[in-house]
Amino acid sequence: MTEPTITQLQAMPDDWQRALAVVAHPDDLEYGCSAAIAAWTDAGREVAYVLATRGEAGIDTLEPEKCAPLREREQRAGAARVGVTTVEFLDHKDGVIEYGTALRRDIAAAIRRHRPELVITLNHRDTWGGVAWNTPDHVAVGRATLDAAGDAGNRWIFPELIEQGLQPWNGVRWVAVAGSSTPTHAVEATTGLERAVHSLLEHRTYIEVLTDEDPETYVRGFLTENARTTGARFGGKPAVAFELFGR
Numbered sequence: 001m002t003e004p005t006i007t008q009l010q011a012m013p014d015d016w017q018r019a020l021a022v023v024a025h026p027d028d029l030e031y032g033c034s035a036a037i038a039a040w041t042d043a044g045r046e047v048a049y050v051l052a053t054r055g056e057a058g059i060d061t062l063e064p065e066k067c068a069p070l071r072e073r074e075q076r077a078g079a080a081r082v083g084v085t086t087v088e089f090l091d092h093k094d095g096v097i098e099y100g101t102a103l104r105r106d107i108a109a110a111i112r113r114h115r116p117e118l119v120i121t122l123n124h125r126d127t128w129g130g131v132a133w134n135t136p137d138h139v140a141v142g143r144a145t146l147d148a149a150g151d152a153g154n155r156w157i158f159p160e161l162i163e164q165g166l167q168p169w170n171g172v173r174w175v176a177v178a179g180s181s182t183p184t185h186a187v188e189a190t191t192g193l194e195r196a197v198h199s200l201l202e203h204r205t206y207i208e209v210l211t212d213e214d215p216e217t218y219v220r221g222f223l224t225e226n227a228r229t230t231g232a233r234f235g236g237k238p239a240v241a242f243e244l245f246g247r
Ligand SMILES: [Zn+2]
Pocket: 024, 025, 027, 028, 138
C-alpha cells in the first residue's frame, strides 16, 4: 500500500493592502481565521469587519434586545485583539438571514465603501466537511458575499447605491472562504495564534454558555488543533486555511 498524497496548500497572495471580512455573526471570524488576520495587520495591512447580524439570537438564556449590545461589545473587543478597529453591522436578523438581493446589495455597498482587494467570508456550503450541517445564516452570507464581489463592480446592478455616492468598485481580486472543507491556500498562524486565542476569548458570554470547559482551555484547544491539522498540509507550520476564488 502506498500512503495517500497530502495535497499541500499554497501560500495566500500577499500583494494587497486592504481586506474586508463579511460574516453572519459575532465570533465567526474568531472561530474561522483571526490568526491570519493578526498576521496581516502586523504586516501593515488594513482589515475591516462587516457582520450581517449582532448575533442576538445566539444565547438561549438572553433575550435578543439584551444580547445584541453585549455581543456587539464582545465582537469589537475581539476585533481589536487582532488589530481591527472598523467593525460594522448590517442589522439583518440573526437566525433568519435571507439570501437575496437585499443582502447582496448591503454587502455590495460595504465593498464599495471599503474598496478591498481581498474579501473574506465563512463557509457558504451546506455542510462542514460533509459531517455537520451548516447554518442557513452562514450559507446565505457566504454566498451573497461571493456574489456581491461582482455586484460591487457593476454600475447597473443596484443603481440606487450610485445615488448614495457609492461608485462601483471592481478591485476585488479574490474572495477567500474560511472554514471550507476544500481549502486551497493557507496563512501561517505561528505569530497570530496567541492573539487569535484572546480574540475568541473576548466572546466570553457566548463561550460560557456553549461549554462547561474552562473558556481559555476550550478556545486554546480548538484553535491550536485546527492550526495543527491545517499545518500538516502547509509544511508542518500551524496555519489557517482558505478556499480562494480569484476574480
Ligand atoms: Zn456563525
